[in-house]
Each structure stands twice: as structure tokens, then as C-alpha cells.
Amino acid sequence: MTRSVYVTGIDRGDGRQVVELGVMELLTRQVDRVGVFRPLVHEGPDRLFELLRARYRLSQDPSAVYGMDYHEAATLQAEQGTDELVSRLVERFLSVAREYEVVLVLGTDYAATQLPDELALNARLANEFGASLIAVVGGRGQTAESVRAEARNAYRAYEALGCNVLAMVANRVAPEERDRIAERLAARLPVPCYVLPDEPALAAPTVAQITHALGGTVLLGDDSGLARDALDFVFGGAMLPNFLPALTPGCMVVTPGDRADLVVGSLAAHSAGTPPIAGVLLTLNERPSQEVLTLAARLAPGTPVISVEGNSFPTAAELFGLEGKLNASTPRKAETALGLFERHVDTADLLDRLAVARSGRVTPMMFEHELLEQARAERRRVVLPEGTEERVLRAADVLIRRDVCDLTLLGDVDLIRKKAADLGVDLSSAQLIDPATSELRQDFAERYATLRAHKGVSVELAHDVVTDVNYFGTLMVAQGLADGMVSGSVHSTAATIRPAFEIIKAGPAGAAGAKAAGAASIVSSVFFMCLADRVLVYGDCAVNPDPDAGQLADIAIQSAATAARFGVEPRIAMLSYSTGTSGSGADVDKVREATKLVRASRPDLLIEGPIQYDAAVDPSVAATKLPGSEVAGRATVLIFPDLNTGNNTYKAVQRSAGAVAVGPVLQGLRKPVNDLSRGALVGDIVNTVAITAIQSQVPSDAQEFSA
Incomplete structure (x- = not known):
């Protein structure tokens, strides 16, 4: 069983941070506590560790992450030999490994390290750490044959050193060579070789990085604009x-600061x-x-305008030497990197090869990772009316970069594009x-009028109704033009679900007669409550004010099916102020x-x-109130008797216990x-x-909406 994974390379410039980030993503899906260890580090901040710490909420003390700096290592190796260097690094690694279930080891970077035979040092460290090794070779600017040869040689080198x-x-x-290289390497290596194409957005510096590198002054722009590539x-x-x-899309305009016509024209475009x-860079220290x-700020709010002192030629020389950093x-950029990794790496196969034992606990992060992975596994289209x-738009940016699903966005198209441009969001694939x-408006109007004819809805009235984005989006789902819809960030619940x-509409079966496939008499909701060590399902906390006994049974059955669909083993607690036979009254009887x-x-x-809430979730209380129950103390699906109780409880747990509440899921x-x-x-x-994409993956025997 893997306890540590060592990611390394054979030379600098291989962009392995994408792989290190991707492996960390895989590990945190399986394990609650993942540690990071970098044997050797340069002076100054470690950009990748800071990214990992922020993204994965690592509590690890930064001082425990590093073995020693390169200068210290080179001196120690020269004076006392490689054995002493390795011994000290192993000691520091073990102090991390004792505290974590799995450790991700970030190999040396081959950048002015003054270490002889760095590849052999990485191989030895991987062996001494007992780590499985993933080796990265860089292919930028190389021919397909050169990449294939380097990959084969790197494998042979590490394998010969016992890794x-x-x-x-x-x-x-090169993107156009990606498939051909992958095919040939698959036939020539005994282990998988994943081939990732060059991604311009990863190499592109952000406007903020350009500003910092050139010592520029921000005249206009906000944080979102400065984050553009x-x-x-x-x-x-x-x-x-x-x-x-x-x-060109995403370009940085570089012009002398006295060319107001180009500044205004670029921002108007x-x-x-x-x-x-991306923004405008003004040279010659002219403003x-x-x-x-003022006009520029009104034309393109948030778009950066930066001033630098140099003239255009030396500025150009510096710009072309800059490269984006994770x-x-x-x-x-991290979302882009993960999307690239997940598109071109068989993550299920790699996880099998890592053989990391899954934690018994399910943390909020692990649950969220699993959602994206499930959605990506069987691609669907989701319509976003808002x-x-x-x-x-920011959520769409994440979903597109992570390649989670296809998206349709509704609204004034010019306004959507303008707002997306101001936020630096690329919607070219949406x-x-x-x-x-x-062109769908007339057809949707006729179909809606037919469906609602019993309510007196005419085609003329329907023609206006279907311009409402929620009605239009719902009709897209009903017609099979989208697989699901998500709305409500600026609309009321009623406007979204009416x-x-x-x-x-709901499924055809009655409440207590609901079938295993999920047919239902009413629509209800659940929240996934992600606690520190488990995920609970709460229903119904958003839709039905006071369900009767049959409806409450239907909610329980539907909630159990939803829980199972998302990997939560359903053990249902029907909540009340009384446990077992200890109380009576209309509410308990229901x-x-x-x-x-x-x-x-x-x-x-x-x-x-x-059953009362404490007896449902606390084993010690359950042992007293309902000894021998298969559910008491272990409940995962908690059904509230009415909306007042459910809504207040989920919000109390969310705010007081720090739970992540995902939902409502209808x-x-x-x-x-x-x-x-x-x-x-x-x-x-x-x-x-x-979640919506995953729900749509379940086969349904429901009829398509038709007139």
C-alpha cells in the first residue's frame, strides 16, 4: 500500500507543477490527511506549497515541509558525502510521514542546484522514502521522436536505479502531436505514460505578474482584471x-502612454x-x-491599465521572457491545470496504481472532489438561466476549466459576453x-400553451412567458436540449421551481408506492450536510411546509435514493420530539x-x-434510548417532520457546527x-x-415533454 508518492523529472522546464497539483487532487479524494515534503528548496517563498496549502486547507507547519535548502545540501554533500545528505533528508521525511496517512514528495527542480547527478539523488531519495515514483519529461519545443526517446530513457534510468x-x-x-506520442509510448513502456499537451493559458503570465515583474503602476483595474491571463x-x-x-482574444495591448486613441479604442473593443x-500596458511613463x-474606466470597468517607465522595445524583451506561474x-490557473490533468490522465487507473487506502472518514473536500469526478465521468449539459x-459566470469559469460538463447560459448574449470579458472568463466553449x-421561442410558446391550456394560457401569452429565463431553461430540459437546470442565485425559490x-412535474407513482427507480408523488429536497468527518442527508428543508404521513414516507424514500446515488449509505431516521413509543400526539403519530x-x-x-436527533446520530444516546437498533446512533438520512424544523436545523448546524451545506437538491x-x-x-x-449533472446520469423512464 502506497504511503508516499514522489513526483520528479529529469530536467528543468517540464512544468511538473501541473502533475504535482493533479496527484495532490487525487490523494485528497481518498485520504483525509495528506502531508507534503520537499527535500530541497530554494530561498524565498515556495509558490507550489503555498498553492497546495491554500487550496487543500493544509494545516501542516511550513517548517516541517522542507528538508534543507540547496546551498546547505550542496555543502553537506561536498564535505560529508551523499550518504550523510540522504540520511538527514530521510530523518526529516520520516518526521512528516509519521503524522500523515500519505505524503506527496516534490522532487528537486534541476534549477541551478549545484548538485551532481541530480536524477540519481531523486531516485535514491524515492527508494529511501519507500515512495512510488512518477517521472515527468518536458516536451515543449521538441519533436515527437525526441519526447518519446526522453520518456523511454527516463523510465529506464529510474527503473535501473531500483525505483x-x-x-x-x-x-x-505540441497539441497536434499529443495523440501520436501517447499511442507510441503506450506500446513501448511497461507502465502508463500520460501525455499532456501544451496549454497556453498556463504559460501565460497574469496581468498582476506582469505588473510586478516590470515594476508597473496600476492606473485602472480591479483584482479580477489583474488575475487575467x-x-x-x-x-x-x-x-x-x-x-x-x-x-486577439486575451491579448495585452502595449502602447506608448500618449496614444490615448489606442487606449480608448482597445477598451471599447x-x-x-x-x-x-487582458489589459493595456502603457510605456514611456506617459499617462x-x-x-x-475616466472614459476608460466607464468603457471597461475592472480592465487593467498599467503604466511602466521603460520604452516599448526593452519592455517587449522583458515580456517575452515572462512565464505564468502556479x-x-x-x-x-490551478483550475486550468487540474482540467488539463484530468482530461489527459486516466485518473481511475492512476488511483488504482497508487493503491492508497481510502479513509473511513468523508470530509467536505473529499465529497466535493467526488462530485466533480462523477459529473465528469458521464458528460451532461446543464443550463444556467442567470x-x-x-x-x-465565475462558477461557469471553474466548470469549463475543470471540464466538468457542458454549459448553456441564458440572457442577453451581448451583456453576457461583456460581463464575461470584464471578469476575464472565457465562454468560447459554452x-x-x-x-x-x-429561434426556439415560438416552438416553446406553442408547447407551453398546449400544456397549460387547461389554465387558459394562449399561445400569445405563452410567447411572453417563455422569455422568462427560468421557463425557457426548464423547457430546454423538458425537450432534451439540456439535461438539467440550476437557478436561484438571484431568483426566488418559487420563481426557480414553479x-x-x-x-x-413529479414522477407518476404514489408516495408509499414509490418504486426503487425513484418515482414520486411530490417534489421534495435534501441538503448534503458535510461535517468534519462524515456527510449527512437532511430532508425536506426547502419545499414542503407540512407533509402528511404519505408525503413524509415519499420524502424518506426519495432521500434514501438520493443519498445512495451520491455514495452515502442510507440509514433513515424519521425525526420527532419523541423516540420509539415514549410519546404520543398528532405530530408523533404522523x-x-x-x-x-x-x-x-x-x-x-x-x-x-x-426518533430524536440525538438518538439518531449519537451512539451513546442511542444505546440508552434504542439499544439494538440498526439505525440509531448511525443515521445518515435524517427526515424532518416539517419545513420549519428542517430549515432551522440545517441552518443551525451549518452556522454553529461549521458544516458545508450543499443544496437544496430537488x-x-x-x-x-x-x-x-x-x-x-x-x-x-x-x-x-x-450534482445536477450527476442526477441526469440516472436512466429515467419519464416521458419527454410533448404537446
């Missing part, structure tokens, strides 16, 4: 009509989305007038639709009756009720539509979209 080589990675290869540099010297066609630019800067201040909302001008009730209905309909489900609809809290954060939206 347990788990896999090889050829990184930064500069994918290209366009140098302005021509007159505006000749200059504008030279602009950005505002129109033709094309969106436009305040009037021009660090804690570039979270979007396409002009900033949080939705579908954008304006319901008011869509169209689903009217168009998609819960008792609902429990009987579930047992009669689904004898395969583990269920207990009525259940019982023929096709998935999910509601967001209007206070939803970007991460909440990402999780809800992933």
Missing part, C-alpha cells in the same frame, strides 16, 4: 483603424467583446489625462442563448405512520422512527432542476451544477 515507477508523464507536448502581446503603433484588427483583452482615464494568487450574474431572440412543477409506510413499501431500507422531478440560495457562493454553484 518503483508507477507512471511516466510527457508534459507540454495575457495570452498574447499586441504592440500599438499604427493608427486606430489599422490597429484594431490586430487585437473589449467592452463590445470584439475581442476581450493619459484624467478625462481619458501559485496561491492564481486560482484560475447568465449575467457574476457568481454564475452555448449562449437569448430567450427573447431565440416552471418545473408546471412543465417537468411520523410513526410514515415510518410504517416506508417499511411496507421498501422493506430493504434501514429505517427508524419516530428530488422527485422527472428531470433535474435545482435551486440555489440567493446567498450562494461560487463554490456552492459549482457543486450544485455537478
Whole structure:
């Protein structure tokens, strides 16, 4: 069983941080406590560790991460030999390994280290640490044959030195050669060789990195603008009509500071989305007038305008030498890197080869990782009606970079593009639709009018109704043009789910007669409550104010199915203020009756009720109140008797216990539509979209909506 993984290379410039980040992502899906160890480190901040610490909420003391610096190591090796160097590094590694279930080891970087035979040192350290090894070779600027030869030679070198080589990675290869290289390496190496193409967005410096490197001054722009990647540099010297066609998406415009026409023209083009630019860099320490800067700020709010002292030629020389870096201040690059890793690495196979024992605990991070992985496994399309909302656009950016699902965004297309450009979000792979001008509008109006004819809805009225983004998005789902919908960040719950009730509707079966496939008489909801060491499912906390016994039974069955779908073994607690036979009254009787209905309909489900919350989740209380129960003290699905109790409880646990609440997740609809809290954060939206995509992967016998 793997206790440590050593990621290394054979030379500098291989971009292995992408692989190190990807392996860390895999490990944290399986294990609660992952440690990091870098045997040798340069002076100054360690960008990658700071990224790992921020992204994965590592509590590890930074002083325990490092063995020693390169200068100390080179001196020790020269004076006392390699054995002494290795001995001290092993001692420091073991102090980390004792504290963590698995350790990710970051090998040396071959950058001015003054260490002889660095490859052999990495191999020996991997062996002494008892670590499995993943070796990375860089392919930028190399021919396909050269990459193949380097990968084969690297494998042979590490294997000859006794290393347990788990896999090889050829990184930064020419995209057009990627498939051919992968095919040939698969036939020539005894271990998997994953081939990652060069990704321009990873190599591109951000505007903030450019500003720092050149000692620039920020005249305009916000943090979001400074985080944009500069994918290209366009140098302005021509007159505006000749200059504008030279602009490229994501470019940094470099122009003398006295060219106000190029500044205003570039920002106007950005505002129109033709094309969106990264920002404007002004040379010669010349700055436009305040009037021009005020106009620029109004044209493209948030877009950076930076001033530097040098003239264009030396500035150009510095710019072309800059390369983007993964660090804690570039979270979007991290999403891009992980998306690249997950697209081109068989992560399931690599996890099998790592053979890391999964933790018994399920942490919030592990649950969130699993959501994205499940969604990605069987690709679906999710429609987001609130396409002009900033949080939705930022969530779309994460989903696209991580390659989680296909997206459709609804709203005024020009406004969506403008807001996306201002945020630096690339929506080129997303579908954008304006319901008011869509060719689908008339067809949707006719179908909606037919469906709601019994309510007196005419085609003329329906023609207006379907321009509402929630109705339009729901009709897309009903018609199979999207697999699910997520809304509610700026709309009320009623506005989000009313169209689903009217168009998609609940399943056909009755409450206690609901089938295992998930048919339902009512629509209900659950929250996934991610506690420090487990995930609980709460239902119903968002939809039904006071369900009767049959409806409560239906909610329990649906919640158990939802829990199982997302990897939570369902053990149902039907909550009440009374446990077992200790109390009576209408409220307790309702819960008792609902429990009987579930047992009669689904004898395969583990269920207990009525039961109090403490007896449901605390083994010591359960041993006193319900000894011998298969559910008491171990409940994972907690069904509340009414909305008042459920809604207040989930919020109390969320705020007081620091739980991550994912939801509400609607259940019982023929096709998935999910509601967001209007206070939803970007991460909440990402999780809800992933859940919606996973829900749509379940085969359904529901009929397509038709007139």
C-alpha cells in the first residue's frame, strides 16, 4: 500500500507543477490527511506549497515541509558525502510521514542546484522514502521522436536505479502531436505514460505578474482584471483603424502612454467583446489625462491599465521572457491545470496504481472532489438561466476549466459576453442563448400553451412567458436540449421551481408506492450536510411546509435514493420530539405512520422512527434510548417532520457546527432542476451544477415533454 508518492523529472522546464497539483487532487479524494515534503528548496517563498496549502486547507507547519535548502545540501554533500545528505533528508521525511496517512514528495527542480547527478539523488531519495515514483519529461519545443526517446530513457534510468515507477508523464507536448506520442509510448513502456499537451493559458503570465515583474503602476483595474491571463502581446503603433484588427482574444495591448486613441479604442473593443483583452500596458511613463482615464474606466470597468517607465522595445524583451506561474494568487490557473490533468490522465487507473487506502472518514473536500469526478465521468449539459450574474459566470469559469460538463447560459448574449470579458472568463466553449431572440421561442410558446391550456394560457401569452429565463431553461430540459437546470442565485425559490412543477412535474407513482427507480408523488429536497468527518442527508428543508404521513414516507424514500446515488449509505431516521413509543400526539403519530409506510413499501431500507436527533446520530444516546437498533446512533438520512424544523436545523448546524451545506437538491422531478440560495457562493454553484449533472446520469423512464 502506497504511503508516499514522489513526483520528479529529469530536467528543468517540464512544468511538473501541473502533475504535482493533479496527484495532490487525487490523494485528497481518498485520504483525509495528506502531508507534503520537499527535500530541497530554494530561498524565498515556495509558490507550489503555498498553492497546495491554500487550496487543500493544509494545516501542516511550513517548517516541517522542507528538508534543507540547496546551498546547505550542496555543502553537506561536498564535505560529508551523499550518504550523510540522504540520511538527514530521510530523518526529516520520516518526521512528516509519521503524522500523515500519505505524503506527496516534490522532487528537486534541476534549477541551478549545484548538485551532481541530480536524477540519481531523486531516485535514491524515492527508494529511501519507500515512495512510488512518477517521472515527468518536458516536451515543449521538441519533436515527437525526441519526447518519446526522453520518456523511454527516463523510465529506464529510474527503473535501473531500483525505483518503483508507477507512471511516466510527457508534459507540454505540441497539441497536434499529443495523440501520436501517447499511442507510441503506450506500446513501448511497461507502465502508463500520460501525455499532456501544451496549454497556453498556463504559460501565460497574469496581468498582476506582469505588473510586478516590470515594476508597473496600476492606473485602472480591479483584482479580477489583474488575475487575467495575457495570452498574447499586441504592440500599438499604427493608427486606430489599422490597429484594431490586430487585437486577439486575451491579448495585452502595449502602447506608448500618449496614444490615448489606442487606449480608448482597445477598451471599447473589449467592452463590445470584439475581442476581450487582458489589459493595456502603457510605456514611456506617459499617462493619459484624467478625462481619458475616466472614459476608460466607464468603457471597461475592472480592465487593467498599467503604466511602466521603460520604452516599448526593452519592455517587449522583458515580456517575452515572462512565464505564468502556479501559485496561491492564481486560482484560475490551478483550475486550468487540474482540467488539463484530468482530461489527459486516466485518473481511475492512476488511483488504482497508487493503491492508497481510502479513509473511513468523508470530509467536505473529499465529497466535493467526488462530485466533480462523477459529473465528469458521464458528460451532461446543464443550463444556467442567470447568465449575467457574476457568481454564475465565475462558477461557469471553474466548470469549463475543470471540464466538468457542458454549459448553456441564458440572457442577453451581448451583456453576457461583456460581463464575461470584464471578469476575464472565457465562454468560447459554452452555448449562449437569448430567450427573447431565440429561434426556439415560438416552438416553446406553442408547447407551453398546449400544456397549460387547461389554465387558459394562449399561445400569445405563452410567447411572453417563455422569455422568462427560468421557463425557457426548464423547457430546454423538458425537450432534451439540456439535461438539467440550476437557478436561484438571484431568483426566488418559487420563481426557480414553479416552471418545473408546471412543465417537468413529479414522477407518476404514489408516495408509499414509490418504486426503487425513484418515482414520486411530490417534489421534495435534501441538503448534503458535510461535517468534519462524515456527510449527512437532511430532508425536506426547502419545499414542503407540512407533509402528511404519505408525503413524509415519499420524502424518506426519495432521500434514501438520493443519498445512495451520491455514495452515502442510507440509514433513515424519521425525526420527532419523541423516540420509539415514549410519546404520543398528532405530530408523533404522523411520523410513526410514515415510518410504517416506508417499511411496507421498501422493506430493504434501514429505517427508524419516530426518533430524536440525538438518538439518531449519537451512539451513546442511542444505546440508552434504542439499544439494538440498526439505525440509531448511525443515521445518515435524517427526515424532518416539517419545513420549519428542517430549515432551522440545517441552518443551525451549518452556522454553529461549521458544516458545508450543499443544496437544496430537488428530488422527485422527472428531470433535474435545482435551486440555489440567493446567498450562494461560487463554490456552492459549482457543486450544485455537478450534482445536477450527476442526477441526469440516472436512466429515467419519464416521458419527454410533448404537446
